[in-house]
Amino acid sequence: MHRNSSELLELDIDTLFEERSIAEIVEIGKLLDAEIERKRSELRSMVGDRYKDVLAASDAIISMKTISQEIVTNIDKITNICEALVSNTLASDPEDSLEVDKNKFEDRTLAVQIRLAIFINEQIWIALDEENNLEAAQCYLLAQHIYTGLSLLKKEVLDRIPLLQQIKHNLVVLRSKVLEKIKEKLESVEITAQETSENLNALILLENQSCDDLLSIFIKHRQTALITVINSSYSSVRIQVSSMVRCLITTIQLLHNCFICTEKGNKGLIWQQLSDIVADSAPHTLSKLELPVTQLTSYIPEIIKQFRPKCRSLENSDSSLKNAKEVLENWLKTTQKTIIDGLEKSLKLITNIRGLHLVREECLKIGLPDNWEQICAETYLNENFNVWYYFFQNLISARCRELISMKVSNIIDEVQKHISDTLENIRVSDKSEADLRWYAWNEDGNDVSKNDNSHLGLTMKIKGYSQNIVELCNKVDKRYLKLLEDVSPYLYGKEFSDDIKFSVVFKDYKFKRKHVDKDEIEYHLRVECTSRSTQIADFIKDIALKGAEDLVVKAIFCARFLQAVSILCPNFNKCCTFNNTSDDWLKICDMFNKSSHILWQYWVKNTVSRTEKEVDKLNNISPKYMIKILSRWDEIEIQEETEEKIFKSHIKVPLKPSLVLSDLLEMLINNLNFILAHTLPKPIHLQYIEQNMSVILGQYKKMQDKDLSQTQALQFLFDVKYLTTLCVPRENIQLINCSQEICDKFRSRVDPFDLDVFYSYLQNNVKRAVIQSQMTMGCLIPSFNQLASLGLPEKSKEQEKIPSILAVTSSSSLSWFPLLPVTVPSQKTPGGVPALKKDVKESNQKSSKASKRGNDPASVMRQSAASLFGGLATDWFS
Template identity: 60%
Template sequence: MAKKQDLLELDIDKAFEERSIDEIIEIEKLLDAEIERKRNELRSMVGDRYKDVLAASDAIKSMKTISQLIVNSIEKVMSTCEEFINPVSTDIHTPLEVEKEQVDERTVIIQIRMAIFMNEQIWIAIDEENNLEATQYYLLAQHIHTGLSLSKNKYLDKIPLLHQIKSNLVVLRSRIFHKIVEKLESVDTSAQETSQNLNALLLLEKQTSSDLLSIFIEHRKTALNTVMHTSYSSVRMQISSMVKCLITTVRLLHDCFICSLNQQKGLIWQQLEEIVGGSSTTTLSKLQLPVTPLISYIPEVIRNFRPTFKYSVETETSLNDAETVLKSWLESTRKTLETGLEKSLELVTNVKGLHLIREESLKLEPPENWEQICKDSHLPENFDVWYCFFQNLITNSCQILISKKISLVSQEIQSYIKDRLNNISKDERSGTSLIWYTWKEEPSDVGKAEDAHSGLSMKHRGFSPTIVDLCYKLDTKYFEILEDVWQYLYGKEYGSNDDFSLVLKDYKFKRKYIDTPDTENHLQAECAETSLQLSNFIRDHINQNSDNLVTKSIICARFLQAATQLCPNFNKCCMFNNSTMDWSKICDTFNKTSHTLWLNWVQDIVKTTEKQCEVLDDISLKNMLKVLGRWDEIEIQEQTDEKVFKSQIKVPLKPSLALSEIFANLNEELCCILPHTLPKLVHVQYIEDNVNVILRKYKQLSDKELNQKQALQLLFDVKYLTTFCIPRENVQLIELSQDICDKLRSRIDPFDLDVFYSYLQNNVKKAVIQSQIMFGCLLPSPGQLSCLGVSEKLNEQDQNPSILALSVPSSTTWFPLLPVSAPSQKLSGTPSKNIKESTQKPKATLKKSQDSASMMRQSAASLFGGLTNDWFS
C-alpha cells in the first residue's frame, strides 16, 4: 500500500505507464479514502471554529420562511377585507339606511377620526414648510371641533382622547405661527412663498391690509437685524448680505402687495381670492381621505368648509397709505444701520477694504424692472439700496480712516524728527557748515535721472542726507495714504494711467464715485491741518530744547524748505483738482516757520559779531597802526594869478583791517551756510542785523575823542559799510549811518573835509567795487551797487561774457562767489539772461567702464555745468 506522502506526490502519468490496472484501481481507492478523511477533518474544524456562523445561517433560513408566511397571511387578510367592502355603497351623497341613532353615532365617530386625521395633516404640512396649507387644515380642524362641541355629550364623554386632540391644536397654531415668522424673516425668499405666509398670517390673525403691511415691514426689519448680528467671515460679506436683504424686502413688498409682473394686483390678493373666493375649492377636497365607509357620514358643513375673510377691492386700494409706512421704514432702517454697522466698520482698517465692500455690494444686480418697482412702491426717484442706506456710512468711515491715518502719519513723522535731532551726525554737530557735504566728491553726485533726490541735485540746494531722509520718510507716508485711497476714489491703482474723466461720463460709474469730491476735500483739509501741526511742533520742540539749538534750527528750517520741493506725494495730498489754496497756505506756514528758525542762526552770528566788534574799542595809536591800511596819496593843484601850487593829501583807500576781518568772518559764516540756498528775507536780515551791530559800535566810537586821521578812517569805514551792505529801503539804518557820519565829519577840519571828501567818496566806491569779488554774498540785493555805475559796466561786457560773470550777482539770492582777482574795472558781469544761455546743464551719463578719476572730472564738470538759474533763484 502506498504511503500517504507517496500518494500526495504521485505522478499520475508515470503511474499509468509503470503500474497495472489493478494497481491503478487500488491507488484510486486509497486516494478516495484520503479525500474523505480530509473532508471529515475540515468539517470538524469548521464546526469547532465557526459554530456561531452556522447557527446564524440556519436562523436566517428560518426567518425567511416565517416572513414569507406572514406576507401571505397579510395578503389573505387584505383580500378578505376587500370582499367585505365591495358590497358596501361608497357614495358620499347617499347615507347608509340605518337608524337615526346609529347615524348620529357614526357622524360623531367620523368627525373624531377627521380631527385626528387633521392633526396629522397639519404636522405633515408644517414639515413640508407649506404654512398656507397647514393654516387651512388648522382652520378646518378648528371647525370640526366646533361641530363636535355642538354634538350630544353622551358620545363625547365616552372619548376622553378628544380633549387631548383639541388641546394639541393650540400647539399646532403656535407652531404654524412660528414657521410663518421664520419664513418672513428669512434673508432671501421668493415672492410666492412670502405671499403664502402672509396669507396664512392673514387667515390666522384676521389682519387688515395696512396692518399686514406694517407686520411685513417689522418682520423684514428683524430679518435685517438677523443679518447684522450674524457672524460672517468678513465685513464685506456681511454688508453684501444686508444689501441683498434690503433689495429682497423692496421686491417682496412690490410683488406681494402691489402687483406681480403684469398682473393688476399683488400675489397676496390673487392667492387670497383662490382660497376664500366664491369659486374656490373646499378645504376638504384638498385632502386625500383614508378609505372608509364612514366618509358618507361627514356633515355637509365640513364638506363645504372654506376659510372666510372680508375681502373687497377697498382692501387693496387702502395700500395707497403705503407711502407713510415706507417713509418710516426708510428712516428707521438708516438709524438701524448707522448704529448696527458702527462696530463692524471699525474692523475695516484701510480704505481699500471699503473699496472692496462697495465693489462686492454693487455686484448685486436689482431686478430688471427695478425702476417700475420703486415707482409703484412710492419710493424716492432713482432709489438704490446701496446709495440710500450705505453710501453715507461708507463715506463717513472712509473719512474717519483717512483722519486716523494722517494723524498716525503726523505722530510718526514727529517722532522720527525727534529721533533724528537727538542723534545728529558728527559732521552736522560740528557746526552749521555744509562745506563738508557740498564740496565732497562722490561717485553718486552725477545721477542718471535729472530729478533724482541725490548727488549734485541735493548738494546745490543745500539739502544734506538728513534733510533728504526726513523728506523721504514724509513722502513715503503720504504715498501709503494715496495708495490706500486711490482705488476708492478712482477705481484704479495709484500711478495708473487710466483716464478717470472717461469713466465719469458713464452715469453708473459716476454715481459709484459720487463721494469722491467730498473725500478729496476731506483728505486735502486733513493733510493741510496736519501740516500746520507739524510746523507748530517743530517750532515748539526747538524752543523747548536748547541743546545744539542752532544746528537743530537749521536742519528743521531746511527740512521745511525741502518738504515743499522733494515730496510730490505730500503735494498731491494737499492739492486735489488743481486747488492750490491749501498748498499755498502750507507753503506760507512752512516758510514763516523756516524763517523763524533761521533767525536762531542769525542771532547766534550777531552775538559773535558783537564780540568781534570789541576790537574796534581800542583806538590807541599803537592799535591804530595795526588796523589802518595804506592810504591813498593824491596830488592836488591850486592855481592862482601868479603861479600853481602843488600839494599832496592822504585819504583812506581801504576799510580798516578790523572791519575787513569782521566782514571776512561774516562772509565765511554765510558761505558755510550756502547763501544761495538761504531765503531772501533771512539773507537780508542777516546782513541788516550784523550791520546794525557794527554801526552801533561805530556810533560809540564817534562819541570818543578822535583825531582827524582816525575820524577819516572811521568815516571811510561807515561810508563803505553803508554803500555795500545797507539796503536803500532800510530807513532806520540809513539814518543811523547818517548820524554817525555827521559826528565823524564834525571831528575833521572843515577846510580839509571839503578837500578830502570827494576823493574819499571815490575811494569808497572803488573799495566797494573791488570788495564785491570777495564779499559779494554780503550784498543785500543785485541792485545795491547800481548807484555806482556798475550796471553801465555790465552792459559794456555783454559781448564778452566770461567766468568773471559768476562774481556778480544776477538775481535775488547768492552762492559763494569765486575768489578771482581782477582789476576793479573788470569786476562787472553779464546779465542774467546771458548766464542762463551759457550755463545750461548738460545731460551727463556715466559708463561702467569709467575709472574713478574720470568720474571725478565729470563730477566737477557737472558742478559747473549745473550752475543754471537754480543757483541764483
Template identity: 60%
Template structure:
C-alpha cells in the same frame, strides 16, 4: 499547598499522587468538595434569577397576545357590523327613514367625523413635512370645523369617546407648529415671492389680519432675516455687507410682488376663499369607507373664509409702516456694520466693499418697484443705507493716516536735530557739503533728490531724508485713496483731475469723491500747521543758544524744502488743479522758516 489552592480546577491527578502523601491528598479532596459546593450555589442563584426574568417576559408576551387578539376581534366585529348595515354608499342615500332610524344615522355620522378628525391631524403633519404651510393652515381650519360639528353632538355620546379630547389637544399643538414653520420660512434670508405669499396667506387664514397688520408682520420677519445676516459669521466684511444688501433688495422685491404689483397674496387667497373655490375636503384622498356618505354636507362643502374684503393695495394707507421700516433698518445697518467697518484698516478695502456691493443686480424695473412701494425717489439700498457709513470710515482712515504720518515726522525731526546738535558744523556751515565732489552730483533721474540741484539750494542729506520720509507717507496715502476716488490705481503719471463722465451710474458710484477730497485737503492743511507748531515749540524750548541756532537752521531749510521735494504732499492738496490750499501750506511753512532764519541772524 498554597499553589494548589489557587488552581484546583487544573490539577493533574497522576502528578498529584506522585508529589504528595495521603494526608495531603485528603486535604486536597476537602478543598475540592468545598469548591464544588460553592460553584453549585452560584449556579442555583444564576438559574433562579434568569427564571424570574423568563417568567416576567412570558407574562408580558401572554398579556400582549391577549390584548392584541381582543383588538383584532373588536375590529372584525365593527367591520362586520358596518358591512351588514351598509352594503354600498349609494344604497344609504335611498334608505328611507322607515328602514333605519335617526339614532343609527347619528351614530354613523359621529363615527365618520371622528375618523375624519384623526385623518386631518395626519394630513396636517404630512403637509408640514412637505413644507407646505399654506395647505397645513387650510387643513387645520377644516379640522377645527369638524371639531365644532362634533361639539354639537349629545354630550353623553361624547363622554364615551375619551380619544376625542386627545385628538383635539393634538390639533392645538399642530396650530402652534404651523405658526412656527411659517415664522421660520418668512425669516429666511433668500425666499421667493410665491413662498412668501403662501406663508403670509397661511397667517391671514389663521388670524384674519388686516392689510396693515399683515404688512407689519412681514416687515418684522424681514428685520429678523437682516439680523440673521448681521450675526452670521462671514469670511470678510465685504461678504457680510454684500449679503446685507442682497437681503434688503429681496425685502423690497417681496414687498412689491406680494402686496403691490401682481398682488400674489390676494390672487392666492381668492383661489381658496371665493365662492367658486374647490372645497377643502375634495382636495384630499380620503380612505375608502362605506361611511363616506355620512359625512355632513357642511363639512363636504367647507372652504376657508376671510372676513375682510379681498382687494389689492397701493399701500397709501400704510405709508407710515414703510417709513418706520426705513428708519429702523437704517439704525440696524449702522449698528451691524459699524463694528465690521472698524476692522477695515485702509480705504482700498472700502473700495473693494463698494465694488462688490454695486455688482449686485436689482430686479427689473427697480425704479417702478420703489415708486409703487412708497419708497423715496431714486431709492437705492446701497446709497440709502451703506454709502454714508463708508464715507465716514474713509474720512476716519484718511485722518488717521495723516496724523500717524505727522507723528512719525515729529519723531524723525527730533532724531535728526539731536544728531545735528552733536555735529553742529554739518548744518551751520554747508561748505563741506556744497563744495565737495560726489559721484552722484550729476543725476540721471531728473526728480531724484541728489546731486548738484540739491547742493545749489542748500538742502543737505538730513533735509532730503526728512522730506523723503514725509513725502513717502503721502505717496502711500495716495495709493490707498486713489482707487476709491477715481476707480484706478495710483501712479505718479496719473491724471488727478476728476474725469467728466456722462454715465450716471459711474458718476453716482463716486458720489462722495468731492467730499473726501475736501476732507483730505483740510486734513493736510490742519496737520501742516501742527508741523510748524511742533517746530516752534521745539526751538523755543531749547536753552543753549548754539543748539538753538543749529536746530533753527535745520528746520528752516526743511520747511523751505517741503514745497520743492514733496510732490505727493502737493498732489494731496491739489486735486482738480485747485492750488489754493497748497499755497496756504507753503505760506505757513515760509513764514515759520523766516522766523527761524531770524534766530540765526540774531
C-alpha cells in the same frame, strides 16, 4: 502548594512536565482555572462600573424594539379587523342597509368625524415638516370646523367621546406651532415671493388680518430678518454688507410682488392665492386632502365636505394699502436707524479705505430685477431708488472721512517721531548742519544721474538740503503716498500713479453715480491735510527751541526742512491740491516759510551776539594798536598852478577799510558761507545784514565821542562810508541816518581845510574799494541795485529772484559783481583827478612799442598776459 498569579502566568509548560508529577500538574491546572475565573469576574466588574449607562441603554433599546414591533403588529391587526367589518357591512343587502337605524348612522358619522380629525392632525404635522404652512393652516381650519361640529352634540353623546378634549388640546398646540412656523419663514433672509405669499395667506386665514395690518406685519418680520443678517457671523464685513443689501432688495421686491397692484390691473400675489382658496369657485378644503381608502368617507357630513375658509381681507383688497406710502416711509426710517446701529461696530473693523472700496464694489455687483424701475415707481420709492446709495453710502462716506482723519493724524505723529529721531541723530553727528561746506563742496558720484538728466544730489547741494533733510522729506512724502494709494481706488476706481488722469472718466454717468461722494472725500482729505499741517510747524518750533544745547543747529535744520517740504514732498502737495485748487497748498507753503523765517532768526541772533563780542576790538584806539590795524594809505600828488609856478604836494588818504573791520566782515562772510549764503531766504539775509551792520555802526557811534586824531577820524570815516555803501540797504532810513550822523561827527574831527582837500579823494577811494571788494564781499550786498550809484548796471526784479552761486551764472553785464574787477590807476572814475602827464607819456610809449610788434602773435599773447598779471600785481592787491 500555593502559587501567586504572577508565578502561574510565567510557568514553562515543557519544564513543568519534566520536573513535576502528574498530581502536581493536576493541582496546578486547578489553580490556573481558578485564576482565569477570577480575571473574568474582575473584567465583568470593571465593564459594569465604567459602561453601566451604555449597557442599560442597550437593554432599553432592545426592549423598545420589541415593544414597538408588537404595537405595529397589533395596529395592523386592528386595521385589518376594521376593514373586514366595514366590508361585511357594505356587502350586506342594500335593503338591510337602508333599514339601519338612526342610532347606528349617527354613531358611524361620529366615528368618521373623530377619525377624520385625527387624520387631519397628522396631515398638519406632515405639512409643517414640509414647510407647507398654507396647507397646514387650511387643515387646521378644517380640523377646527370638525371640532366645532362635534362640540355642539348633546352632552350624553360628548360624554361618550373622551377623545374630544385631546383633539381640542392638539388644535391649540397646532395653531401656535403653525403661527411659529409662519413667523420663522417670513423672517428668513432668503425667501421667494411664492413662499411669502403662502405664509401671509396662512396668517390671514388664521388671524383674519386686514390688509394694512398684514403689510405692517410683513414689514416687521422683514426688519427682524435684517437684524438676523446683521447679527450673523461673517468672514468679512464685505460679505455682511452685501448680505444686508440682498436682504433689503428682496424685501422691496417681495413687497411689490405680494401686495402692490400692477399697472395692468393685476392684483398682488397674495390676493391671487387667497382668491384660489376662499373664492366661491375655489375647491373645498377636504378635496385637497388624500383621505385613506375606506367606505366610511360616505358618512362624512356635507357641512364638512363643503367647508371652505372665509376671509374679509379679500373683499377689502381693492381698497387696501391706503397707508402703504406711510408704512413704507416709516420702514425706510426704521431700517436706516437699524443699519446705522448694526454696522457701527462692523465698520470699525475696516481699517483702510481700500477695504471700503471693496465693500462698495461687492455690493454694486448685486444684480437688480429687470423691472426694478417699475418696482420703485409702484412702491412709492424714488426714481432709480438704490438700496446701496440710500442706506449705506452715507455710512461708508462717514467711515472714509473718519479713516482719512485717523490716517492723517497718524502721519503727523509719525512725522513728528521722524523729526525727533533725526534731530537726535544730527546732535551726536560730527557733520554739523550749521556748516554745510563738508556736504556742498564735496564731490560725489551720485551727484548727477547717469541714466537721465536729473541732477539729484547736485540739485540738493545747490539748495542746501543735506542728506538728513532729503531722507526726512522722503519719509514724510512716503506717508502721504501711502495715503494717496489707499484713497485712490475709492475715489477713482484705479490704482494711484503720478500721471493719473480722470478727465474722460468724469464724463461717465455711471462713474459719477458710483463715486457720488468723490468731491466730498477730496475736500475732506484736502482740509485734513491742510489743517493738520499746522501741527508739524508748531511741533518743529517747539522741539527746535527746546533746550539750550545745539539750539542754533536744530533751528537751522528745522528751518531748512520746512523750506524743503514744499519742494521735496510732491505727494503731500497732491493731498492738498485736488481739483486744481492750489490755494491750500500755497497757504501751507506760506505758513512753513514763516515758521522757517522764525527759526532762521535764532541763527541771526546767534551771529549778532558773536559780532557784538568781536566789535569790541574797535574800542582800542591806542597808537600801538592803530599801527596794526591801519592798512596802507593812498599817496596822491596834487598840483596847484599860479602865475609864477606850479606847486606840487603829496597827500595821504585811506585806501582800504581798517583790518579790524575787514576781519569783522570776513567773519560775517564766513557765517554766510557756513550755511551757504545763496540758500538763505532773502528776508533773513537782509535781516542778517541789517542787524550786524547796526551793531558795527553802533560801535563806531560810541567811538565818535573819544579823543581821536585826524588820522583815526579819516580811517573811521572811510570805514563807515565803505560799510554804508557796500552793506547798508538804501531802504533802511534808520541805518542811513545813523551812518550820516557818525560820518558828520568824524568829519568834525578833521581840519576843515584838509577835509576840503581830502574828501573827494576819500570818496573816490571808497568807491574803488567797494568795487574791488564786491567779488569777495558780494554776499554782504543787500540787493542787486545797491551799487547802482557807482555806475554799475542794475538787475531787474525777475533776475533778482533767480538764485545763483557765482556771478558767471548770469550775463556778465547783469551780474552782481564782475569776475575780475581790475582797476587801472589811469582810468577815470567818478569824481577822480586827471592822470599825471608822466603816466600818459609812459602809456604812449608802451603802445607805440606794442604797435611795432603787432604782427607777431606770440608777442601779442605775452603782452596780454603781462598786462593781466601786471594789473593784478599792482592794482588788485594795492
